[in-house]
Amino acid sequence: MSEGNRPLARERVIESLEQSAEVYGLSRSAGRIYGVLYFATDPLSIPELVEETGYAKSTVSNVTRTLTRIGLIHRRSSEGGGRRVRFSAEQEIWFILQDVFQQYIQREIQTTLRTIKRAEAQLSEPESHEGERIRELRATYEDLEEITRLATDLSAAELRAALEAYER
Amino acid sequence: MSEGNRPLARERVIESLEQSAEVYGLSRSAGRIYGVLYFATDPLSIPELVEETGYAKSTVSNVTRTLTRIGLIHRRSSEGGGRRVRFSAEQEIWFILQDVFQQYIQREIQTTLRTIKRAEAQLSEPESHEGERIRELRATYEDLEEITRLATDLSAAELRAALEAYER
């Protein structure tokens, strides 16, 4: 446990990342492991992450797999070197948020929209109250789909610029 | 349990809302209760929601309180009538998403940014590797704060227009 001599500021930020992880549906351990990698100067192996975080080897193994799948960290398979796999953090937070956004929100919107359209098609009585509600839902979700489609193509700076340009 | 004679399309959409609720960090019961209220022609009381959803009275009570606090449904305290409180669904999905967005994402970004700034101030060695990482984090989060601040003022149509205007 080498947390004692670590800079306090870094520890505070890592704790904050732990909390953020929970908000985005990940575990606290995922937030800490990402944080340690974010501050690391070099890629770290699983035993090194065990040393740094205090988590069990199995936990680190599972969490790194999840984070790699999502794209939050990168798995560097260094064939030649002594240690076999090493992980580094994706530094561009914006990329991460875009990925999360696409994988959770956009996907969710699309599947919901598909369900709504299917339900609308099999309405026994299209002019009923249910029909009206479903049509309104569809209109909203079509807007949402378009918004997310456009937003995922932009960088943070572009998105900010687009909004600022519209405001005035 | 009067689900048997309900239109199938409506049931499909409600199931979809149950799933959406989970994505946004709410319980499945919250999704169903909102869905029933969304399709209801008139506001419903707690016993009626119990009848429609099959959930226990206590569950309906707790969930309606949560949904009311978030703004997903509205509590109509009808003093004069026989039944005391009645709930109706907020029909504008965009309002709901904005609320969720503000309460979860924006708040999360702001607290994180505050933590980062505090950590940056108490850096013992500002020119270190940690200092550089923390400064980059701060820059990203300031962008994010600005984006969310601008986005929460816009309607769905405006947001879509802003993005479409920027694209071409």
Next chain:
DNA sequence: CTGTTTGTTCGGTCCAGTCCGAACAAACGA
């Protein structure tokens, strides 16, 4: 005042997710 209807609160159960340790597999160095 008493019984009934509505809503809240409280304790408890159940389940899913997190994390751990141990067993196992694979690759390397001696």
Next chain:
DNA sequence: TCGTTTGTTCGGACTGGACCGAACAAACAG
């Protein structure tokens, strides 16, 4: 070849959240 290091997988303990039923509080009808 054999021991050591690294990583994965498996079963289980623990925890938090969702949901339930029962007890309780409040308002109304008779």
